[in-house]
Amino acid sequence: MIRIIFFLSSGLFLGWSLGANDAANIFGTAVGTKMIRFRTAAIICSIFVIIGAVVSGAGASHTLGKLGAVNELAGAFIVALAAAITVMWMTKAGLPVSTSQAIVGAIIGWNFFAKTNTDLSSLSKIFGTWVFSPILSAFFAFLIFHLVKYILENSKIHLLRLDAYTRMGLLLVGAFGSYSLGANNIGNVMGVFINSSPFKDITIGSLVSLSSTQQLFFLGGIAIAVGVFTYSKRVMMTVGSGIFKLSPVSALVVVLASSLVLFIFASQGLKHFLTSHGLPSFPLVPVSSSQSVVGAVMGISLAKGGRNLNFKNLGRISIGWVATPVVSALISYVALFFMQNVFMQNVYIH
Amino acid sequence: MTKIFSNRTKELEANIDAYLDRVENAGLIFLEGVKAYLNKKNEKFEKHYQAISTLESEADNVRRDIKHKLYTYMLIPESRGDVLGLLETMDDVIDIAEKVLEQFSIEQPEIPEFLKSDFLDLAELCSKTVEELVKGTRAFFREIKLVNNYVNKVHFYEHEADDVEENLKRKAFNSAEIKRLSRKVHMRYFAEKIALVSDVAEAVAERLSVYTIKRRI
Numbered sequence: 001m002i003r004i005i006f007f008l009s010s011g012l013f014l015g016w017s018l019g020a021n022d023a024a025n026i027f028g029t030a031v032g033t034k035m036i037r038f039r040t041a042a043i044i045c046s047i048f049v050i051i052g053a054v055v056s057g058a059g060a061s062h063t064l065g066k067l068g069a070v071n072e073l074a075g076a077f078i079v080a081l082a083a084a085i086t087v088m089w090m091t092k093a094g095l096p097v098s099t100s101q102a103i104v105g106a107i108i109g110w111n112f113f114a115k116t117n118t119d120l121s122s123l124s125k126i127f128g129t130w131v132f133s134p135i136l137s138a139f140f141a142f143l144i145f146h147l148v149k150y151i152l153e154n155s156k157i158h159l160l161r162l163d164a165y166t167r168m169g170l171l172l173v174g175a176f177g178s179y180s181l182g183a184n185n186i187g188n189v190m191g192v193f194i195n196s197s198p199f200k201d202i203t204i205g206s207l208v209s210l211s212s213t214q215q216l217f218f219l220g221g222i223a224i225a226v227g228v229f230t231y232s233k234r235v236m237m238t239v240g241s242g243i244f245k246l247s248p249v250s251a252l253v254v255v256l257a258s259s260l261v262l263f264i265f266a267s268q269g270l271k272h273f274l275t276s277h278g279l280p281s282f283p284l285v286p287v288s289s290s291q292s293v294v295g296a297v298m299g300i301s302l303a304k305g306g307r308n309l310n311f312k313n314l315g316r317i318s319i320g321w322v323a324t325p326v327v328s329a330l331i332s333y334v335a336l337f338f339m340q341n342v343f344m345q346n347v348y349i350h
Numbered sequence: 351m352t353k354i355f356s357n358r359t360k361e362l363e364a365n366i367d368a369y370l371d372r373v374e375n376a377g378l379i380f381l382e383g384v385k386a387y388l389n390k391k392n393e394k395f396e397k398h399y400q401a402i403s404t405l406e407s408e409a410d411n412v413r414r415d416i417k418h419k420l421y422t423y424m425l426i427p428e429s430r431g432d433v434l435g436l437l438e439t440m441d442d443v444i445d446i447a448e449k450v451l452e453q454f455s456i457e458q459p460e461i462p463e464f465l466k467s468d469f470l471d472l473a474e475l476c477s478k479t480v481e482e483l484v485k486g487t488r489a490f491f492r493e494i495k496l497v498n499n500y501v502n503k504v505h506f507y508e509h510e511a512d513d514v515e516e517n518l519k520r521k522a523f524n525s526a527e528i529k530r531l532s533r534k535v536h537m538r539y540f541a542e543k544i545a546l547v548s549d550v551a552e553a554v555a556e557r558l559s560v561y562t563i564k565r566r567i
Binding site: 033034035152153156157158159160161163164247248 | 359362363366424425426427428429433490491492493494495565
């Protein structure tokens with residue numbers, strides 16, 4: 001038991017840092033501009049992150065599993081730890097970072113160490129999705145912005161009533177965003193533990209059954225929730241009044257657009273629906289919620305006629321695509337070496 | 351929770367409407383007051399003067415109530431500073447309109463027949479700036495795309511008022527009919543006082559157009 005808790009701790013730590021950083025992408029402006037109280041935001045965010053993780057987390061983590069099937073608990077511990085260290089280190093250095101990119105790098109590091117081949121088709125699918133997700137998010141934000149603008153200009157809603165609707169909208173969209181974040185990103189936190197999961201499937205009554213993976217995701221969801229409650233307030237206050245200064249209505253658009261992106265790349269239901277109708281479907285891949293937000297903000301800038309468009313952000317995003325996985329892969333490789341040769345633990349099974 | 355919330359919202363909407371009604375009425379009563387004075391209907395004039403004084407203190411109370419509610423209910427955190435700033439500067443419009451009637455009541459300026467129509471024009475234009483300002487402010491709350499229309503009209507009427515004011519002052523100083531300099535100065539003083547109503551309305555309209563840009567998403 002102690003062994004399990006010890007080895008899961010790195011994943012839980014990664015979950016904590018995800019909650020601390022990414023909750024602000026969803027509720028940052030709402031809390032920063034005092035439209036929603038932090039407590040309310042934190043409770044909603046935690047509940048829906050956990051629901052999203054347990055209900056819909058399998059899709060995106062499956063892709064990570066295909067990229068590299070980390071099959072030993074000690075190895076999974078190191079992979080998650082390498083990702084967590086990368087996230088922490090790059091956050092401290094003020095570089096854009098995403099847990100999705102960190103975990104992919106760490107898994108590739110494990111593949112190298114365990115001399116397993118990295119599934120290149122999965123890798124190209126993941127990389128392509130990273131590039132595509134901010135673009136898609138910008139596109140959604142562009143469309144939603146025009147829709148919202150049209151409604152606001154033609155509906156004669158009183159400023160005060162608009163305020164009430166915006167709060168309600170921020171809560172609803174925030175709940176949806178939290179669900180999507182949980183669904184899309186739980187794989188980053190707990191995905192590497194799936195193959196070595198110590199849990200057994202449990203059935204409560206005849207209705208509720210939780211697979212071992214879902215139990216892992218539930219635990220990861222709680223770790224994210226703890227991150228939200230303990231640390232995200234600070235991040236939210238900087239987001240609300242700092243880099244991304246948005247009005248509450250713009251924030252609503254940004255969060256909705258970026259949440260849709262996270263949802264699309266995590267929803268098995270949508271994938272089944274599209275493929276069953278012979279339509280092209282979206283791959284289920286963990287993407288970066290921060291980059292989706294940046295994409296959405298750019299989409300709004302474009303919708304406003306391209307003023308205030310910050311091209312530096314584009315450069316920063318593309319650095320993240322390459323630098324984060326490389327750094328994370330290196331840390332992962334080195335740490336796996338130590339785990340195997342200094343602490344004498346098996347980090348992979350052939 | 352939602353019920354309480356929407357009631358508060360409705361209550362505050364009603365308060366803001368009530369406040370704007372008072373500003374609008376102040377503009378109308380101001381005009382009627384000046385008219386009554388020019389037509390030497392003293393009783394009627396005093397009635398209007400009393401009415402505008404009452405309006406002024408009522409408006410103050412409503413505004414304080416709005417301020418209190420906006421902050422205690424934590425409503426419109428993004429734009430409440432702007433809304434309060436707007437309502438506070440609108441208060442100056444009522445204050446000045448009241449002050450002008452008060453000066454008329456105290457100083458009883460002797461207005462020669464040939465200047466009466468100019469004074470009347472000036473008061474009418476000022477009353478119109480207030481009317482358009484109130485329309486613009488109502489639009490700010492409900493239909494933002496119309497605000498600029500009204501702001502433009504405020505600018506237009508204010509400019510007209512400036513012309514009438516200047517013309518009036520020239521007539522007064524060039525006139526052979528008004529002999530004493532003190533009386534000429536008195537005419538100038540009242541022309542400027544009345545025109546101040548439109549100047550203040552224009553200043554509020556300026557704020558309004560800035561707040562409107564800020565409110566665009």
